[in-house]
Amino acid sequence: MRQLNADNYRTDKNGWNFVHVEGSAFERGVSYGRLMAGEITASVQEAARLAELQTGISWEYFRESERSILPRWKAHMEREPYREFLDELEGMVRGVQMEVRDCTLSVDDLILWNGYEELTGYWFPSAADDIYRSLPGQHGAAGTDRHFKGADDHxxxxxxxxxxxxxxxxxxxxxxxxxxxxxxxxxxxxxxxxxxxxxxxxxxxxxxxxxxxxxxxxxxxxxxxxxxxxxxxxxxxxxxxxxxxxxxxxxxxxxxxxxxxxxxxxxxxxxxxxxxxxxxxxxxxxxxxxxxxxxxxxxxxxxxxxxxxxxxxxxxxxxxxxxxxxxxxxxxxxxxxxxxxxxxxxxxxxxxxxxxxxxxxxxxxxxxxxxxxxxxxxxxxxxxxxxxxxxxxxxxxxxxxxxxxxxxxxxxxxxxxxxxxxxxxxxxxxxxxxxxxxxxxxxxxxxxxxxxxxxxxxxxxxxxxxxxxxxxxx
Missing domain, CATH: 3.60.60.20 (Penicillin V Acylase; Chain A)
Structure with a gap:
């Protein structure tokens, strides 16, 4: 059992990580980030590799391109009633930074990670043709005629x-x-x-x-x-x-x-x-x-x-x-x-x-x-x-x-x-x-x-x- 204090702790058992956190959005985010720092870092890094494998598009593109859905998701999180959850993610980043040397994790990474299923299975298929047309290549603005086959089921x-x-x-x-x-x-x-x-x-x-x-x-x-x-x-x-x-x-x-x-x-x-x-x-x-x-x-x-x-x-x-x-x-x-x-x-x-x-x-x-x-x-x-x-x-x-x-x-x-x-x-x-x-x-x-x-x-x-x-x- 790893314990930050009486209200914030983690135990691992039979393959599961159990984490208990309390407090304001930022406070519980910090505690969660500290308790799960290694797993947060590793899971985001894995998601970045998988995203490119499964879509052909890099994590950096999803994070930085003006065509990405990220700015619109983030705009919602910057407003009520969802602002609390952005504060929580900001706290998580701070908590990971306290535990991981040379941490490069950002709030944008965590927003994309939280939305991974929606990013790759819902938004990207609907935007794939437009993204393809925008990419540099021999055929310029040619389209893919790619159709959204429908989301996976789980x-x-x-x-x-x-x-x-x-x-x-x-x-x-x-x-x-x-x-x-x-x-x-x-x-x-x-x-x-x-x-x-x-x-x-x-x-x-x-x-x-x-x-x-x-x-x-x-x-x-x-x-x-x-x-x-x-x-x-x-x-x-x-x-x-x-x-x-x-x-x-x-x-x-x-x-x-x-x-x-x-x-x-x-x-x-x-x-x-x-x-x-x-x-x-x-x-x-x-x-x-x-x-x-x-x-x-x-x-x-x-x-x-x-x-x-x-x-x-x-x-x-x-x-x-x-x-x-x-x-x-x-x-x-x-x-x-x-x-x-x-x-x-x-x-x-x-x-x-x-x-x-x-x-x-x-x-x-x-x-x-x-x-x-x-x-x-x-x-x-x-x-x-x-x-x-x-x-x-x-x-x-x-x-x-x-x-x-x-x-x-x-x-x-x-x-x-x-x-x-x-x-x-x-x-x-x-x-x-x-x-x-x-x-x-x-x-x-x-x-x-x-x-x-x-x-x-x-x-x-x-x-x-x-x-x-x-x-x-x-």
Whole structure:
């Protein structure tokens, strides 16, 4: 355990970095920066290399070009209600500078890092043709005729209440479907006690003011708070460059919303369509849960006090699916969206009345393939394993390639009792515990040798409970 003082400390356990910080925006940023300095520095440096590998455009271009989205994102952060989060990032930079000799990290680096998913998967595809035309080269202003194929999709999730859970109160679960090269630093659990707004805990990455993995719990009062998770909307392909980035809108909603209605209202303020998600949110005080599909022009809300909602990377709202997405995989059980649209409800019914952390963890570890109708860990299963999948049933351009190193890289579950203590259960590595050995994988699949520096071993680790209460006794 590393402790700056009684209110700011870090513990590491079973592959996770747990960090607890309190205070004003700048103060907690400084503490976070000091406690996570090595990981913040390394993760930004890795992101810079990956950004060029995945877009062909350098980090310096994103940081310095007048064509970059960065100035517009920063302008939003310089104004209310988001100014607090810029102060927090400025504090992080100061904290890293106190720990790292010759530190070159800037606030601009951290803004781009916080928006990495939106930068590379939403804004850049919409701007790629214009950027290409502006670059020097033999053919001058020739275009690429490149079309935005739609955003990638990343998670499985569910939230349940009433007759579906063991105690009638809320239970939620989530795992992240991520390219392995992008997930090396998704192993942070941050417990934040801000000067204003609600305390909250989240799965996150070093230097982030939001989750990205999108697991949050908030405490809004005695016996009250929100449980929040999501799945991305695959194929989403509209974007408003003038809106506020998703990472500040979700942080604002998490820290300041005290009800389901307020969460929706705060999140939709200045909506730009970036990192579009199906949000699954529960109110601990009332046991009501909500599915909030948030597109750009359209959104859809469903609520219940007895039932469940499942996230599988495709929207139910026909307007979002047909007008704001392409190739969503909605009902195609050869695809992971369609397959999990079938499988997660089957599992919710199987465990109806028994849902708790133990059964939620079994759901996240499930390997049943509804297309082949057998146990078969692959891209279509709730615990996804693209790295084991020949993809012989899929040959669409732009979709993950055969044996792509990608899949479920974590698992998180929580009950209402956990959330009231701002605690959660987490597993780092595959949700099922299956290990990944990078050297062996690259020997068998040398077509991915260009990712060698980014692919790390992912050993099997146990489910572990995290929260300030647990960490103070580690």
């Amino acid at each position: 998670c499985s999730a569910f939230i349940a209440t009433g007759s579906y859970t063991a105690d009638g109160r809320i239970v939620m679960g989530h795992n992240s479907f991520t390219p392995f090269e992008n997930c090396n630093y998704m192993n942070v659990i941050a417990d934040i006690v801000p000067e204003h707004g609600s305390p909250f805990i989240m799965q996150t990455l070093p230097g982030y003011i939001h989750s990205l993995a999108d697991v949050y719990e908030t405490r809004t009062g005695r016996g009250a708070g929100l449980m929040i998770t999501e799945t991305t909307i695959g194929g989403f392909n509209v974007y408003d460059c003038d809106g506020a980035p998703e990472f500040v809108r979700i942080r604002y909603a998490v820290q300041y919303a005290e009800s389901l209605d307020e969460f929706v209202r705060l999140f939709l303020e200045n909506n730009n369509g970036g990192y579009a998600n199906t949000w699954l949110v529960g109110d601990i005080a009332t046991n009501e849960i909500m599915r909030f599909e948030a597109g750009l022009k359209f959104y859809q809300i469903d609520r219940t006090e007895d039932g469940y909602y499942a996230g599988f990377n495709a929207p139910l709202d026909a307007r979002i699916r047909n007008l704001e997405c392409v190739d969503s995989g909605f009902a195609d059980i050869r695809r992971h969206q369609g397959a999990r649209q079938v499988r997660i409800p089957q599992l919710m019914e199987k465990y109806k009345g028994r849902l708790n952390n133990v059964t939620a963890q079994k759901i996240l570890a499930d390997h049943y393939d509804v297309y082949l109708e057998k146990e078969n860990p692959c891209s279509r299963t709730v615990c996804s394993h693209y790295e084991l999948d020949k993809r012989e049933y899929m040959c669409q351009p732009g979709r993950p390639a055969p044996y792509e190193p990608r899949g479920a890289v974590d698992g998180v579950t929580a009950s209402a009792d956990d959330a009231l203590e701002l605690s959660l259960w987490a597993r780092w590595g595959s949700s099922c515990g299956m290990p990944f050995h990078a050297e062996e994988f690259l020997r068998d699949h040398p077509q991915f040798a260009h990712l060698k520096e980014f692919l790390k071993d992912r050993p099997s680790r146990p489910w572990t409970r995290f929260g300030a209460k647990e960490s103070r006794h580690d």
